[in-house]
Amino acid sequence: GENVEQHPSTLSVQEGDSAVIKCTYSDSASNYFPWYKQELGKGPQLIIDIRSNVGEKKDQRIAVTLNKTAKHFSLHITETQPEDSAVYFCAALISGSARQLTFGSGTQLTVLP
Amino acid sequence: AAGVIQSPRHLIKEKRETATLKCYPIPRHDTVYWYQQGPGQDPQFLISFYEKMQSDKGSIPDRFSAQQFSDYHSELNMSSLELGDSALYFCASSESDRGMPDIQYFGAGTRLSVL
Numbered sequence: 001g002e003n004v005e006q007h008p009s010t011l012s013v014q015e016g017d018s019a020v021i022k023c024t025y026s027d028s029a030s031n032y033f034p035w036y037k038q039e040l041g042k043g044p045q046l047i048i049d050i051r052s053n054v055g056e057k058k059d060q061r062i063a064v065t066l067n068k069t070a071k072h073f074s075l076h077i078t079e080t081q082p083e084d085s086a087v088y089f090c091a092a093l094i095s096g097s098a099r100q101l102t103f104g105s106g107t108q109l110t111v112l113p
Numbered sequence: 114a115a116g117v118i119q120s121p122r123h124l125i126k127e128k129r130e131t132a133t134l135k136c137y138p139i140p141r142h143d144t145v146y147w148y149q150q151g152p153g154q155d156p157q158f159l160i161s162f163y164e165k166m167q168s169d170k171g172s173i174p175d176r177f178s179a180q181q182f183s184d185y186h187s188e189l190n191m192s193s194l195e196l197g198d199s200a201l202y203f204c205a206s207s208e209s210d211r212g213m214p215d216i217q218y219f220g221a222g223t224r225l226s227v228l
Contacts, residue, residue: 034217101158103155106155
């Protein structure tokens with residue numbers, strides 16, 4: 001099955017700085033890669049996703065890049081704000097077959113004011 | 114916009130009791146997924162249903178069962194509860210789109226505590 005590794009497990013940045021979280025996946029058949037933000041006591045909230053036919057996608061301060069050859073994808077948050085503090089999960093899915101998401105282990109992002 | 118609704122939000126049970134968790138998907142979504150998240154861990158896929166039929170099965174214990182009803186809501190039934198079942202249980206829903214990845218939207222979860 002699919003295996004997703006995520007780094008770092010914790011990340012502290014100063015407000016206004018950028019944050020980068022990286023994930024690798026094992027199954028080359030994976031073709032959909034969402035990122036979720038989870039605040040304490042809440043469910044995962046989809047913040048951005050990318051499909052395997054695209055190398056980069058941007059939505060305001062958030063961007064995701066995908067390198068299919070190396071089987072890794074990254075989340076980039078620019079101009080971080082204290083409200084960006086949360087746990088971020090990457091995930092991978094093999095569309096068309098088993099449709100369950102395989103999650104990375106999560107990154108606790110803390111934005112220091 | 115309507116979101117995935119889960120009930121109850123919190124549930125306290127004792128060992129060997131049973132529990133039923135409910136999930137109401139986003140309107141027009143035809144697929145429901147259940148995930149279990151232990152403390153400090155990532156969500157682990159349990160089971161999913163598409164058009165009221167079980168579609169995929171993950172690491173769901175035999176003590177657990179689930180179904181999706183005609184109105185697309187789903188219930189996760191958990192019997193002979195163990196201390197290790199204490200976790201957050203999330204339901205997600207998606208609208209199947211032939212040939213496209215299903216975007217999964219998560220509910221707020223049910224926190225189950227087994228004493």
